[in-house]
Amino acid sequence: MTNVKIVEVGPRDGLQNEKHTVALATKLELIERLAAAGLRTIEAGAFVSPKWVPQMADSAQVLAALDLNAGIDYPVLVPNDKGLDAALAAGVREIAVFGAASEAFSQKNINASIAESLQRFESVMKRALAAGIKVRGYVSCVLGCPYEGDIAPYKVAEVARALYGMGCYEISLGDTIGVGTPNKVTAMLDAVSEVVPVARLAGHFHDTYGMAIANIHTALQAGVRTFDSSVAGLGGCPYAKGASGNVATEDVVYLLHGLGYHTGVDLEQLADTAWFIAEALVREPGSKYAKARGLRS
Secondary structure, X not given: OOEOEEEEOHHHHHOOOOOOOOOHHHXXXXXXXXXXXXXXXXXXXXXXXXXXXXXXXXXXXXXHHOOOOOOOEOOEEOOOHHHHHHHHHOOOOEEEEEEEOOHHHHHHHHOOOHHHHHHHXXXXXXXXXXXXXXXXXXXXXXXXXXXXXOOXXXXXHHHHHHHHHHOXXXXXXXXXXXXXXXXXXXXXXXXXXXOOOHHHEEEEEEOOOOOHHHXXXXXXXXXXXXXXXXXXXXXXXXXXXXXXXXOEHHHHHHHHHHOOOEOOOOHHHHHHHHHHHHHHOOOOOOOHHHHHHOOOO
């Protein structure tokens, strides 16, 4: 049975744009439930400016409460050297850096060009790798941008190649606004896999137009075996009006198990967790599986 790795991004990418503060205890219970359901890579936070992302201000406290030696990876997002300093002080074992395939999105998101953003990462990468920290790279807007529209596959390949060349062990390709369709996914992956081995690629799909599961199926056929997803479909993009959350982890696991892949995830426990965090946020989960299954017991 072929394994597929799930990178759970709910506690970070999923919660970061919530308008009301999510309590530390709720975040920790969410992470603990996700781990109990069998997920082994869980994004735990982000060492970014609390001015811009207040929801992540307690990331050091989150990490301090977790057992970092329990065989579960808890990567955190790090945008610069200051963020790396804080991450290292918190004892992280893995970080993620993030670029974009769209010049306009890069300027709006981090106030820097693509080239400038990559230059910023050079110091972070060198220091992290020297300290034995794994680094994962994110590329945003790989299938479309809210400001530029369609993104040429070669632009995605250029950014992915740069991050991989710097030392990122894996490149996560993000359909940030969820506009991708299977044919676009195929074209993008064809271009990127020419410069980065497909075994080092991950898919990160948003479900704005209901295409995330179809796009994941297409990526599976292209050989991708790692996917980012968010419990209960949490998340969205503050720079993309109307963009819904990441594809729900429950829906992804349901697809993968139905296709005969092994994830190590207990789908029922995961659905319970989706309802837990949805109720904490006073809404229903954004996943079809959790809704079909009904309220948690």
